[in-house]
Amino acid sequence: MLPMMHETLILIVGLLAVLISASVVAGVLSWRAPKPLSPTLVNLTQRINAWWVMVVAITVAFFFGRPGMTILFALISFAALREFVTLTHSRRSDHWVLLGMFGIVIPFQYWLVWTAWYGLFTIFIPVYCFLLMPAITALHGDTERFLERVSAQQWAVMISVYCVSHVPALLTLEVPGFEGRNLLLIAFLIITVQGSDVLQYIFGKLFGRHLLAPTVSPSKTWEGLVGGLAASSLLGALLSFLTPFSPLQAAGVAFIACLMGFLGGLVASAIKRDQGVKDWGHLIEGHGGMMDRADSLVFAAPVFFHTVRYFWTV
Amino acid sequence: MTKLRVSTYTLLQTVTSVGLSALAWVVTGVRPIWNGSQPSDRQRIYFANHASHGDFILLSACLSEKERARTHAVAAADYWSKTRLRRFIAEDMLSSVLIHRQWTDETQHPISIMLSVLDQGHSLILFPEGTRNMTDEPLLPFRSGLYNLSMARPDVELIPCWIENMSRVLPKGQFVPVPLLCRVVFGAPIAIQPGEERRAFLDRARETLLALNPRPQRDD
Numbered sequence: 239m240l241p242m243m244h245e246t247l248i249l250i251v252g253l254l255a256v257l258i259s260a261s262v263v264a265g266v267l268s269w270r271a272p273k274p275l276s277p278t279l280v281n282l283t284q285r286i287n288a289w290w291v292m293v294v295a296i297t298v299a300f301f302f303g304r305p306g307m308t309i310l311f312a313l314i315s316f317a318a319l320r321e322f323v324t325l326t327h328s329r330r331s332d333h334w335v336l337l338g339m340f341g342i343v344i345p346f347q348y349w350l351v352w353t354a355w356y357g358l359f360t361i362f363i364p365v366y367c368f369l370l371m372p373a374i375t376a377l378h379g380d381t382e383r384f385l386e387r388v389s390a391q392q393w394a395v396m397i398s399v400y401c402v403s404h405v406p407a408l409l410t411l412e413v414p415g416f417e418g419r420n421l422l423l424i425a426f427l428i429i430t431v432q433g434s435d436v437l438q439y440i441f442g443k444l445f446g447r448h449l450l451a452p453t454v455s456p457s458k459t460w461e462g463l464v465g466g467l468a469a470s471s472l473l474g475a476l477l478s479f480l481t482p483f484s485p486l487q488a489a490g491v492a493f494i495a496c497l498m499g500f501l502g503g504l505v506a507s508a509i510k511r512d513q514g515v516k517d518w519g520h521l522i523e524g525h526g527g528m529m530d531r532a533d534s535l536v537f538a539a540p541v542f543f544h545t546v547r548y549f550w551t552v
Numbered sequence: 553m554t555k556l557r558v559s560t561y562t563l564l565q566t567v568t569s570v571g572l573s574a575l576a577w578v579v580t581g582v583r584p585i586w587n588g589s590q591p592s593d594r595q596r597i598y599f600a601n602h603a604s605h606g607d608f609i610l611l612s613a614c615l616s617e618k619e620r621a622r623t624h625a626v627a628a629a630d631y632w633s634k635t636r637l638r639r640f641i642a643e644d645m646l647s648s649v650l651i652h653r654q655w656t657d658e659t660q661h662p663i664s665i666m667l668s669v670l671d672q673g674h675s676l677i678l679f680p681e682g683t684r685n686m687t688d689e690p691l692l693p694f695r696s697g698l699y700n701l702s703m704a705r706p707d708v709e710l711i712p713c714w715i716e717n718m719s720r721v722l723p724k725g726q727f728v729p730v731p732l733l734c735r736v737v738f739g740a741p742i743a744i745q746p747g748e749e750r751r752a753f754l755d756r757a758r759e760t761l762l763a764l765n766p767r768p769q770r771d772d
Contacts, residue, residue, distance in 0.1 A: 316731070321733060323732055333726055333730060336730040337728055514767075520581070520583055527733075
């Protein structure tokens with residue numbers, strides 16, 4: 239805790255400043271706008287309020303250190319998995335496999351994070367769950383839309399459990415000269431990737447002309463992507479004091495994470511479009527579900543984890 | 553002694569009702585969608601699709617605490633009276649109204665039992681399919697109870713309630729629920745039109761309920 243006091247304080251003050259200004263701006267806009275408020279303004283206020291809740295939740299977990307973060311992200315996995323499974327096709331015969339995903343896969347994967355058993359952590363879901371879940375489904379004997387069902391199950395645990403668990407797994411990395419400060423890496427990842435979402439949205443609204451993937455998402459533009467990535471790389475460089483990276487390295491790592499985050503949002507949109515829904519769920523007022531907020535983090539976390547592990551650990 | 557007994561039962565029922573609603577939220581994140589009706593103090597019959605024992609827990613979790621306390625689910629006596637444990641769960645913990653699907657004795661007539669509950673000012677949760685639907689059909693044909701009750705007590709509002717996904721959370725024969733998101737859609741009240749035939753009304757009520765399903769193409 240102590241070696242990070244200084245950085246933590248700067249972080250909290252910085253986040254508070256951003257949130258308070260956002261709330262003030264939204265408050266002034268709503269106060270001056272004609273009543274009843276337009277849906278856009280209502281949604282803006284809901285989103286900012288939801289951000290307050292998320293920042294407070296993450297900050298509380300932050301102060302509880304490794305147990306706090308592990309439990310928080312296990313809960314996030316639970317919410318994300320629930321949304322994923324709800325959205326995809328399953329049959330009555332999948333009951334036990336689905337139960338196992340919630341009751342065994344999530345606890346075991348986070349236990350592996352907790353005990354820092356890296357070897358099994360990286361292969362438990364991609365190897366063992368990948369092979370055993372379809373085997374159990376086959377043993378049940380229901381072959382109706384078999385491949386579709388087992389693929390959806392595998393995707394569900396990969397996205398909502400495997401990928402998400404790489405965030406608290408950052409705490410298990412041993413970076414020389416950075417001991418006891420790994421929580422700040424999580425802060426760096428979350429702030430740059432979530433910041434990039436917001437920045438891409440703002441740049442898209444201000445300068446967006448050319449749609450990037452019109453059949454997937456009506457709101458993603460080249461201008462938003464380029465502007466958002468440039469700005470979030472800069473944000474990464476400014477936050478390099480949190481990390482073992484130099485400012486230039488921090489910009490590079492942030493760029494990779496935010497690019498992955500963008501791709502995550504794109505894939506999530508494609509899945510939602512395929513399933514004919516607009517949001518993953520209804521957990522967070524104004525944001526839809528957990529996956530609507532976490533889709534970018536899901537794609538960014540494993541790549542960020544392995545970038546740090548490959549280049550910065552011994 | 554009886555006073556103690558009564559207050560023990562009241563406590564048991566309150567604890568059960570609050571506990572089950574909390575459990576329903578943790579497992580399914582259940583959320584009501586008021587689509588044509590609003591929460592109100594009016595006496596009501598909530599009628600819903602039925603595929604799981606969890607259905608009425610989910611529906612009552614969407615009601616206010618006050619409304620939940622006076623709303624009773626109608627359940628089949630031939631299933632829920634079979635063992636002492638079932639009877640305890642249905643009557644003492646959940647304060648359900650038990651009716652006999654195959655009744656012989658006139659005092660056991662389902663309609664008169666339900667009417668006596670309505671006449672105490674309570675609301676009912678009714679599953680007009682008469683049994684848990686295990687077929688590929690989204691909704692079975694309705695049995696007559698809904699029509700008979702509404703003919704006898706036309707002032708009681710009939711609210712259609714579509715319960716989403718519960719058959720996937722807790723399929724028939726399973727006892728451990730899978731966490732999946734559920735919603736309950738409360739539609740506009742319907743009433744028997746002047747001169748409307750029994751079958752015509754029941755079919756219309758069924759169509760009204762079906763039309764509330766927010767994702768009809770994905771019902772498996």
